[in-house]
Each structure stands twice: as structure tokens, then as C-alpha cells.
Amino acid sequence: MVTFAGPKKRRSTVVAILETKGLSKTFGAVTAAADINVVINEGEIVGVIGSNGAGKTTFINMVTGYLKPSEGTILYRNRNITGLSPRQITRVGICRSFQIAQLFPELTALENMAIAFRLLENRRLGGFAPLLTEESVNRAIQELKEYGIEEYSDAVVATLPQGVRKLLDIAMALAGQPALLLLDEPTSGVAVDEKFALMDTVMKAVNRTGAATLFVEHDMEIIERYATRVIAFYDGSIIADAPTAEAMVNPDVKEYIIGAELHRQPEESLDNA
């Protein structure tokens, strides 16, 4: 279990970092998400589970502005952020990683990291000062070290192993010191025996920044180990939202999700072998 130090200063009145009210998304006749009501508090580590097509990624895409909700509102610290663009949401303090790592494939890992720092910190792009200075390079290397991937700093991203790309993707999301971090399947495509090491690294980094974190995951062992709370999606709706131990024994969760995941596992391990 992860012990969380909490953000630097807690407010006396607890304001939810993220609150969604009646969030829905329909694509024509298909309802991808229906009436999603979620409250995420500062510093929480929330696992999101559900089988494929249950609405997990749709939810993340709506919160981060990639998709506009058909209905409902999204509040970030009581501020309505519904319908803002991804970059506005990023600037507000919500960052995300992607199921398929979204990087700059022809640049080196170090350049990716340096760009992430510079763009996230300096919205006006910092004029004519060079991007790669001794200071910015050292800082990027330092950050890659935190994720244990500094040996790849000069490698072009397109040549990197999947696990390294995933870590770099997450490192870039965290470079902006977000208050809320959304990780879309951080361990997908990563070999089974590397999953825990990857999550350990990620959680250490998350703790360092104190970001509230919401991660989508199919592996129940990972959910049990890292999440303090679980939100379970089924067919576009939330069927359970409870502390991890409680959610895991929820009959609906067991029937619709954990059962389905158990059937899914062997196939996946084969793919990763």
C-alpha cells in the first residue's frame, strides 16, 4: 500500500479536486458513458476498472477535454471546466498519459523530457532562449533518472522498448506538476513481470508531486496493490465506487469485471511473452 504524504498544505474545508455531475457521452445511438458522478479528493489514488468498452477511456477523454461531454458538468476545484480544450485543461492542472504512449518519436528521450518541462512551465514558450542548455539538459536527465530510464536519454524514442516509452509518457505528464493525474492503462503493453516495477516507479513519482491520481487498469493485482479506492465501470455506467477491499468483494464487480478479466488474462500474457 502506498503511503501518501499529501499536498503541501491542506485546506480546512475539503474541496474535491474533481467532481463530475451527470456526465454522459453518446456517439449517435451508442452511449459510451451515462450519468457518471464521481468525486476525487486531493491526494487520492483511484483505480478505474471495467472491461473493454465500459467507458473508462471515454471518461478520461471527457475530463481532459479530448471529447466534449454530451451532457453533465466537470468541476475542477469547484471551477467548471466542461468543454475546455485539452490545452486549457492541462494549464488548469490536469495532466494525462495515454494508453499508447504519445511521444515525439524522432526526438531523443532527453529532448522529449526537456520539451515537456519547457512547454508545461512556460506557456509563452520562453522567447529566444535555447531549449537545450546545460541546466535544462541536466534537469531532464535528473528527471529521467527518477524513472530509471536515464540510460536511454540519447536514444531516439522510436527505438525505445514499450515499457520505457510508457514511463517517458508518464514522466512527461508529471513534468507539469499537475494536481490531478490521469493514467490510461499505464501497464498495457508492458510484459507481466515488469508491471509491478513500472507501477512502483510511477507511484514513487506521483508521491513526490502529491498529485491525486486516477489510473485505468485491467490487472486486479495492481489495483489491489496501488489503489486506495476503486471505481468500476460497466456498459458506460459506474457500478461500484468504494475503497479497494470493499470494491473487490462487491458482487457486481466480481460478476461483471473480475470474472471477465480472469478470462482475459491468459490471452494477454501470451501476447506479452
Place this chain on the structure above:
Amino acid sequence: MMLITDTTSRNLWIAMCVFLLMTFIIPNWLGFLTTVALAKGLVVLGLAMLMRTGLVSFGQGLYYCLGGYVVGIAGTQLGITDVIILLAITIISAIMISLLLGLLLCRYREIFFAMLTMAFSMILYGILVKSEVLGSTDGFNIEPASLMGWHPAIESLGTWVYMFTVVLTFLILQCIHRYFKSPLGFTGKAIRENEIRVEYLGISPKKVILLKYVIAAVLASVGGALTAMVAGHVDPEMAFWTTSGEFVFIALLGGITHVAAPIVGAIIFEIIRTFAFDLAPYSWQMILGAALLLIIFFLPNGLWSLLPAQRNGGQL
């Protein structure tokens, strides 16, 4: 990673001195050729900025022509011949038009961007061809340029324009070199590689593209203005799509990985063209075409890739 010491800036100053010293030894025709090459090099430099962002403009002729005609009209209609004022008017008009068109263009990518830029440039061509006041397809002659009240003798005008062009080109190269190394310069390549990630780093790709488009337009208009000054004549051909295609040709020839590559490309292009024309007055385009084929086959990143790779002094 070791930060490679960047000698580009120093080399550019040296090259500028060499070009200035050459003023006294090169024959007039070569001075003319070099001036035109440098002016075109500026246009291609702007195009290279767009190409590094993954956008090919087939319409830089629009601003090239705009620059030429602004200089021409200001001289003949308003009696303005001072190069500084002429360039200022050129740049302001280029910024205004490119902002307007850029707002639309920054929504498009790939072939749609290329075709739209070409369409806009052909619209200008169409207007100019129909404008009898501006000499229709023949164009018109330009008033000789002056500098701060000083009117050089007509015989030495070419030399002065050459020197002015050299200084201006290299000052611009210094700026663009810094720009390529800046976060904004890197963002171009980032957009080309992954626009979604750029959005999620809190930056609007559209705004970055708009800015690059405007800078490219300014460079093209300055190139056009300089060409008009040295050639003493403008015609609608400057906005015709083949002129824009020539800029793309030069970008491929020289490469876009380094700030000086478009300039080198432009100089070599002008040399090849001059000699090809001399050698085969009726089929010189074939020689150019063959040169382009060779480049695409053997040096897909342009002539610049012949130099030892060293990650181009902190550029991408």
C-alpha cells in the same frame, strides 16, 4: 548527453565577411546571381520552417510576389525608394495578409494545406495578370533603390544591393538560427511528430503554426523585395505556382535541417540553372529535373546531409 558546442553563429559571421569581401572580386553577373540566390534563400528558409513543422507550402510565391510588387508600387506610385522604408512596408503588408490567410490555413494539414496555399498564390497571380495598371503579364520596372537619402549611381546599384542583401540575409540567419534552437523552434518538430501531445503540454499547435506561417511570409516578402530591387523589374510570374514549386525544389535540394541549408541550396540551384540554360537553352529544365531526381534518390535530406552529422548545433 554532451551539449555540442554550437559554432553555427560564428560560422555565419565568417561567411558574411567572406561574401562581403567577394563584392570586390566577383564579376557583376555573379554578384547578381548571388543576390537573387540569397533572396530566394530567404524565401526557402521560411518554407523550411513550415516543412520542419510538417507543412509544405506550395504558395510562398504569394509573398515573394507581394514583396516585389509592394516595392514596385511604392516606388512608382508613391515615390518611396528608401530600402529601409520599402522593407518596412513590405513586412507590414506580409504580416497583415498572412495573419488573415494563416487563421484559415492553420486548420489544415498535409495536402490540403499545400493546395490552399497554392490556390491563394494563384489568386494573386490572376489579379495581377488582369491588372493593366500594373502592366498585366509584363509587369513593370522598379525605381532604383536609395538608402537614407543617398542614391547610388545606377552602374553600382547592383553592388550596393548585393552588399545590403548579404548583411540582411546573414542577420536574419542569425535570428532564425536562435529561433530553431528555442522552444518554439522545437515545437515545430514536435507538432510534426505528435500534435496531440503538444496539446496536452498546454500549447496550441494552431497558434504555433500561425506564427510560423507569418514568419515564413515575412521572409518570403523580404526575399521578393530584394529580388525586385536587384532585378529592377517585377511580373506576375513571381506568384505563379511554378515559382512556389521552385522554392520547394530548393528546399529539397539544400535540405531543411540547418538554417544555412536553404541558402546553400538556393546558390547551387541558381548556378545549376544558369549553366543548364547556357548548356541547353531549350531543355535546361531536364537538367534541373535530373538534379532533383539524383538528390531525392541519393540525398533525401538534401545537400546539407553531406556534412558530418552533429545534430546541427542544437537544432533539430
